[in-house]
Amino acid sequence: GTGYPSTLQMTKNVIGTIEDDDGAVTSVEIWQKTSTDPEVWAWVKQTMNGISYTYQSYGDDGLKILRFRITDAAGATFETGGALPPKFEWDADGVTKYAYTEQTYRVDMSIPDIMGTVYVHRTGGDIFTEAVPLTTNMAFGGTSSSFRLWIGADDDNGIATVKVTVPGATLEETQTLDSDDIKQPVSITDFTVFRSEPFDISSVTDGALTINITVTDNSGLESNATKTILIDNTEPEVEYSYPEHEVDQVFGNLTITGLVSDGGSGLPANAVAYRFGYDYASQPWSSATVSGASWSITDFAAATRIENYTRKAVEIVSVATDTLTVTGHGYADGTQVWIGADSLPGGLSHSTVYYVRDAAADTFRLAATPGGTAIDITTTGDASVGVSSRASSAAGNIWYLPVMIRALDKAGNEYLTSEWDYRIKVDPSGDKPTAFVSYPDPD
Numbered sequence: 001g002t003g004y005p006s007t008l009q010m011t012k013n014v015i016g017t018i019e020d021d022d023g024a025v026t027s028v029e030i031w032q033k034t035s036t037d038p039e040v041w042a043w044v045k046q047t048m049n050g051i052s053y054t055y056q057s058y059g060d061d062g063l064k065i066l067r068f069r070i071t072d073a074a075g076a077t078f079e080t081g082g083a084l085p086p087k088f089e090w091d092a093d094g095v096t097k098y099a100y101t102e103q104t105y106r107v108d109m110s111i112p113d114i115m116g117t118v119y120v121h122r123t124g125g126d127i128f129t130e131a132v133p134l135t136t137n138m139a140f141g142g143t144s145s146s147f148r149l150w151i152g153a154d155d156d157n158g159i160a161t162v163k164v165t166v167p168g169a170t171l172e173e174t175q176t177l178d179s180d181d182i183k184q185p186v187s188i189t190d191f192t193v194f195r196s197e198p199f200d201i202s203s204v205t206d207g208a209l210t211i212n213i214t215v216t217d218n219s220g221l222e223s224n225a226t227k228t229i230l231i232d233n234t235e236p237e238v239e240y241s242y243p244e245h246e247v248d249q250v251f252g253n254l255t256i257t258g259l260v261s262d263g264g265s266g267l268p269a270n271a272v273a274y275r276f277g278y279d280y281a282s283q284p285w286s287s288a289t290v291s292g293a294s295w296s297i298t299d300f301a302a303a304t305r306i307e308n309y310t311r312k313a314v315e316i317v318s319v320a321t322d323t324l325t326v327t328g329h330g331y332a333d334g335t336q337v338w339i340g341a342d343s344l345p346g347g348l349s350h351s352t353v354y355y356v357r358d359a360a361a362d363t364f365r366l367a368a369t370p371g372g373t374a375i376d377i378t379t380t381g382d383a384s385v386g387v388s389s390r391a392s393s394a395a396g397n398i399w400y401l402p403v404m405i406r407a408l409d410k411a412g413n414e415y416l417t418s419e420w421d422y423r424i425k426v427d428p429s430g431d432k433p434t435a436f437v438s439y440p441d442p443d
Helices: 306-310
Strands: 007-009 013-017 027-036 039-045 052-056 062-066 068-071 077-079 088-092 095-099 103-108 119-121 138-140 146-154 159-165 174-177 192-195 207-217 222-231 237-242 256-261 272-276 289-291 294-297 316-318 323-325 336-340 354-357 363-367 386-388 392-394 398-408 414-416 423-426
Touching: 146 159, 146 207, 159 192, 237 398, 256 398, 306 398, 306 423, 336 398, 386 392
Parallel strands: 007 103, 138 222, 336 392
Antiparallel strands: 013 052, 027 039, 027 068, 062 103, 068 077, 088 095, 119 146, 146 192, 159 174, 159 207, 207 222, 237 256, 256 294, 272 398, 289 294, 316 323, 323 363, 336 354, 336 386, 354 363, 392 398, 398 414, 398 423
16 A cells, blocks of 8 residues: 555654564664754654654644664664565454555644635636735625635644635535635735625625634644624715705705714725716716715805806897807707706796707707707797706706715615605795785785
């Protein structure tokens, strides 16, 4: 037979007997490393206890060799690797095996070492440079509901497996990683690094969750580690304080305010962002000011009046050419717009979507459909005529400006306002005096 299938766990001692048909042997020596720096090997005579010997392996954990030189009672010398090698014999599960060649075995006096830092790709990607250290109570959920781990381990006898359990994760809550899963980053040289497949925790209940890690070396010794994370699959809560949705009729300078909270992973800096108008899709997100549980938008607090942002004043309505003049309007053909006024031009209505056509630098016409026939304008309306791609118009020269609010928590859960959830009621004529008639009652 070949190969001596043994690893010494938590001991360095090799114990056995020496037997010979000529009787008790006169000398037993084992080829042994006596120094590592520099490396020196020598035959070292063993002290026998009758026919028994106990040999303490030299050095640290790892692969060892077993080589004998034995002199029997007749004076003959038997040396492993020589012309007359002694026979190795051992029992393997009740079966006697033997060999004449040098045998190897391993010593394992220590459990595997687990790298202190576990790395995680928070969206499940497989590029290590995009991973970050996994910290205690790091939040997962929302955009981070699927994540991948990199776990390092080291042992002089090599690492057999790394078992990772994320309770409740799908499709597998336990993954056993082996040599096929070694994905060694160039930046880590003192540990063997294993990469998991993604763990999906999107259906796991919110709260603390313990990740269990078990590393097994090639001799069967184990080390264990745990990492605690926070599961948060619930989006933040957002409230709108002022102006109240479609109720407060506003104009001029104002600050838009509301509340935000998250009972799970909490809110990071710049947790709340916003965009204005029905053309929001083409806009970048802007950060609201967050203080405690309150958020505020100050775009209209000073220089810009909200009605001037909400709609553009129409300078000229031409009945002859069916054109509207708005200096530097910026609209392109096909742009969706609304028209509003105290008294509208003939042929146009409030609360109606129109589409820009024949756009020039300062003028354009309107159509009922994209690319459709220009609408015939029959009267000019009054001086309050306005146009907007951002807000929809209503009766009485009222405009409804949508405010899109987005709130992200630390786990990546998103609250996002729908178009009709929060609209500010803007009155461009709000700073004009209003005359009320109490008497006589109208007929």
